[in-house]
Amino acid sequence: MPSAGGAATPPGDIVVRLEHVVLSFGGGPVLDDVSLQVRRGETKVLLGESGAGKSVLMKLVLGLLRPDRGRVWVFDQEVSAMKEQALYDLRRKIGMTFQESALFDSLSVRDNVAYRLEEDGVLTPEAMDERVRTCLSFVNLDAVMDKMPAELSGGMRHRVSIARALATSPEIMLYDSPTGGLDPETATTIMDLIIKLRDCNHVTALLATHRLQDGYLLATHAWDDATQTARWAAEGARHTSFLLLRQGRAIFDGSAAELRRDADPYVREFLS
Amino acid sequence: MADRTLGAPPPDSALSQALKQWLFSFQEFWLLTAQAFRNIAATPFYAADTFLQMDSIGVGSLPIVVLTGFFTGAVMALQLSATLTEYGQIDRLGQLVSLSLVLELGPVLSALMIGARNASGMASELGSMVVTEQIDAMRALGTDPVKKLVTPRLIATIVMTFFLTLIADMCGIVGGWVYAVMGIHMNGALYWFSAFRILDASSMIQGLIKPLIFGGIIATVGCYYGMKARGGTQGVGRATTQAVVLASLLIIISDFLLSRLLVGILGT
Ligand SMILES: Nc1ncnc2c1ncn2[C@@H]1O[C@H](COP(=O)(O)OP(=O)(O)OP(=O)(O)O)[C@@H](O)[C@H]1O
Ligand SMILES: [Mg+2]
Numbered sequence: 001m002p003s004a005g006g007a008a009t010p011p012g013d014i015v016v017r018l019e020h021v022v023l024s025f026g027g028g029p030v031l032d033d034v035s036l037q038v039r040r041g042e043t044k045v046l047l048g049e050s051g052a053g054k055s056v057l058m059k060l061v062l063g064l065l066r067p068d069r070g071r072v073w074v075f076d077q078e079v080s081a082m083k084e085q086a087l088y089d090l091r092r093k094i095g096m097t098f099q100e101s102a103l104f105d106s107l108s109v110r111d112n113v114a115y116r117l118e119e120d121g122v123l124t125p126e127a128m129d130e131r132v133r134t135c136l137s138f139v140n141l142d143a144v145m146d147k148m149p150a151e152l153s154g155g156m157r158h159r160v161s162i163a164r165a166l167a168t169s170p171e172i173m174l175y176d177s178p179t180g181g182l183d184p185e186t187a188t189t190i191m192d193l194i195i196k197l198r199d200c201n202h203v204t205a206l207l208a209t210h211r212l213q214d215g216y217l218l219a220t221h222a223w224d225d226a227t228q229t230a231r232w233a234a235e236g237a238r239h240t241s242f243l244l245l246r247q248g249r250a251i252f253d254g255s256a257a258e259l260r261r262d263a264d265p266y267v268r269e270f271l272s
Numbered sequence: 273m274a275d276r277t278l279g280a281p282p283p284d285s286a287l288s289q290a291l292k293q294w295l296f297s298f299q300e301f302w303l304l305t306a307q308a309f310r311n312i313a314a315t316p317f318y319a320a321d322t323f324l325q326m327d328s329i330g331v332g333s334l335p336i337v338v339l340t341g342f343f344t345g346a347v348m349a350l351q352l353s354a355t356l357t358e359y360g361q362i363d364r365l366g367q368l369v370s371l372s373l374v375l376e377l378g379p380v381l382s383a384l385m386i387g388a389r390n391a392s393g394m395a396s397e398l399g400s401m402v403v404t405e406q407i408d409a410m411r412a413l414g415t416d417p418v419k420k421l422v423t424p425r426l427i428a429t430i431v432m433t434f435f436l437t438l439i440a441d442m443c444g445i446v447g448g449w450v451y452a453v454m455g456i457h458m459n460g461a462l463y464w465f466s467a468f469r470i471l472d473a474s475s476m477i478q479g480l481i482k483p484l485i486f487g488g489i490i491a492t493v494g495c496y497y498g499m500k501a502r503g504g505t506q507g508v509g510r511a512t513t514q515a516v517v518l519a520s521l522l523i524i525i526s527d528f529l530l531s532r533l534l535v536g537i538l539g540t
Contacts, residue, residue, distance in 0.1 A: 102409035
């Protein structure tokens with residue numbers, strides 16, 4: 001990676017890398033010797049039951065938590081060795097949606113989505129409003145701009161948090177259970193959006209879910225610009241890979257086809 | 273976890289655990305405080321957040337500070353007047369009331385009231401942001417929560433405690449005057465004359481440095497307990513209580529230490 005030359009890394013390069021990461025909160029390890037790599041433009045689906053360590057892994061990538069052992073790299077920077085102050089700049093290139101939305105409840109929906117734009121202070125208020133409206137319409141929520149988070153349903157809050165993460169068009173997205181608690185129709189809308197970001201904007205992503213069908217949807221569909229929908233296409237598989245976590249250990253890492261063929265009894269049980 | 277094989281654990285393990293925990297918290301507290309102060313000069317400066325906090329702390333605490341000051345002054349006049357009359361010194365009532373208010377009661381009682389209201393408010397507000405992952409979300413969005421949340425509260429509390437203490441002092445002297453005139457039919461002008469003549473530079477400086485320190489204590493303790501809240505709503509409740517208790521204790525203890533120090537520097 002020294003030859004890669006900073007931000008101008010060519011496509012296909014590794015953007016997120018974990019090396020033998022171990023993390024515990026006092027008790028036993030929550031993540032135990034986990035390694036993974038995500039290439040530029042790829043979406044890595046983190047599968048695993050509740051408590052497997054998916055959310056913790058995402059927070060490690062952002063440097064919100066620090067590993068006890070092992071190293072975490074994002075772009076060409078070693079997140080696990082960086083000071084908190086230095087991380088703030090790096091995090092501005094990464095968007096994360098939290099499992100429980102984590103919207104700022106003292107700010108309106110508009111101000112939540114515009115949060116990072118206002119911090120950057122580059123756009124005029126009109127341009128900011130425009131951008132907020134675009135992001136909210138991505139998630140079918142144009143109507144709630146002036147509401148407070150407390151007035152929204154859980155699913156709506158979740159979609160606002162996706163809009164907030166998208167506002168500055170980050171190069172890396174971390175989706176923590178993006179379809180959790182959503183009705184099937186909205187869940188499909190969200191998954192279509194994720195596919196669109198992957199195929200049109202070439203966003204590199206980590207997606208945590210315990211719903212296998214979300215992962216398969218990513219692996220079997222691609223964005224079709226002509227019809228503006230995600231349609232069945234084999235090339236989806238090229239940009240999607242899977243990591244299966246079981247009690248903090250990575251027990252499978254590979255493509256959808258490999259996942260279907262894997263003989264490990266736990267993998268088979270998880271798939272069934 | 274593992275090595276419990278050597279029979280009984282060493283007898284001091286619980287104690288040393290607690291001590292270690294305490295030292296760790298102490299260090300964490302000072303780190304947060306240092307960081308919050310360092311951010312005062314750093315960019316970006318969150319002016320809007322600071323004014324919002326000033327409004328909520330200052331305007332919100334005004335009624336309780338006014339009432340506390342007024343009735344403290346009045347009750348002092350009430351209690352002192354009997355003794356002073358007995359010794360034929362009733363014309364000194366104004367100076368006793370104003371001096372004890374400016375030096376001690378004004379700063380301490382205002383700080384205790386402001387602390388009860390705002391240290392708890394800060395601990396519960398920041399605490400709920402921690403347990404609902406809003407602090408993590410803020411960090412994820414590239415904002416330093418100390419800069420955005422703690423420093424504005426620190427500045428606002430210091431500035432507002434200062435001015436609220438001035439108001440409390442004033443209300444207290446007025447309260448004493450009201451009792452002196454209405455309760456014991458003293459000459460109002462005499463009261464005011466003695467109340468203001470006694471206030472020299474040294475006692476004014478003492479009385480005005482204290483609220484700055486107390487304001488710092490209220491904000492840092494409140495924010496510290498908020499930021500380290502863990503374990504859901506229960507944890508937030510605990511943090512809130514602890515913040516008020518510790519802030520009040522520190523105000524009273526530091527009042528003694530400050531008085532000793534300032535008397536040493538300024539003379540009496
Ligand atoms: N702050 C924390 N303190 C202590 N333990 C934690 C903390 N965060 C997570 N854990 C533990 O780490 C393990 C993994 O948690 P994590 O939230 O990553 O699970 P998950 O895979 O995201 O599950 P879900 O699908 O339910 O979201 C759990 O056993 C949890 O108890
Ligand atoms: Mg989770």
